[in-house]
């Protein structure tokens with residue numbers, strides 16, 4: 372590769388950081404993307420992050436011998452920490468009479484996820500559960516792997532209105548050992564972990580769980596679209612105190628934030644001195660999105676071993692080859708479209724398959 376002049380790298384950096392609202396200047400004077408996954412902080416980087424993960428999600432469904440596998444969409448929830456108001460979404464299904472005695476409409480959004488009785492609500496239990504949810508998923512995935520050797524997963528953690536994590540996972544199991552969705556759901560839902568922080572405390576999933584099987588040549592596209600929407604949702608800055616939250620929601624968030632500040636995030640944590648972000652995110656320490664990785668003996672989720680590191684490298688190479696072209700070098704034409712296009716591509720595929728995409 373030809374030597375770079377300083378002007379070259381400045382131009383390259385400007386292009387690499389293009390679209391980012393708050394690029395960061397590195398010690399060597401190069402501008403790079405801020406890399407935020409929070410939409411309110413940087414729309415461009417958050418969209419890139421979402422698109423990258425959506426591409427990884429689909430590469431574990433469509434890029435292999437799909438007929439040899441069965442796929443599942445599994446949702447696991449947190450236990451109850453006290454009853455909350457049940458408020459339907461706009462255009463959503465009716466949810467029936469709430470514990471407070473009335474049937475809410477979407478207009479009661481100011482009560483969504485708010486405890487019926489804040490005084491009796493187990494805030495400490497909820498933030499501790501968020502803290503231990505990663506460990507619980509780890510135990511769950513080990514248990515599944517013990518039973519079904521070919522088990523691979525892609526997981527998105529989403530915040531529920533009450534301020535607790537729940538989990539959506541796409542799961543892939545080889546057809547010859549694939550269980551029924553009910554068997555898979557029950558195996559996952561009944562997995563447990565013992566908290567590392569609160570010694571002896573058992574961490575469990577809630578009773579509400581759901582598992583559906585799907586075919587990659589059928590509902591797969593719909594599932595990817597659904598996950599991509601879930602990704603969109605988690606890009607919101609959930610734990611930031613939103614100034615315009617309805618007062619009851621705000622009060623609930625304050626109580627959760629307070630419980631998270633007072634909780635121990637590790638065995639040695641002194642909450643009053645601890646700077647860990649766990650105390651600011653309602654206890655959560657989990658990555659929002661993750662997927663099983665390739666090892667010596669396993670495929671990992673992506674059939675093509677697509678990871679975010681690979682995506683970043685491809686993107687850089689693509690831009691560099693474009694830069695060389697612009698500079699008039701006899702560079703080979705880029706072999707692949709940039710990954711920015713992947714989201715648009717899967718949208719076109721979805722529409723081609725007859726699904727409506729907004």
Ligand SMILES: [Zn+2]
Pocket residue numbers: 390391392393394404405406407413415416417
């Ligand atoms: Zn940015």
Ligand SMILES: [Zn+2]
Pocket residue numbers: 455456457469470471472473475482
């Ligand atoms: Zn209610």
Ligand SMILES: [Zn+2]
Pocket residue numbers: 634635636637640641642645646647650
């Ligand atoms: Zn701490």
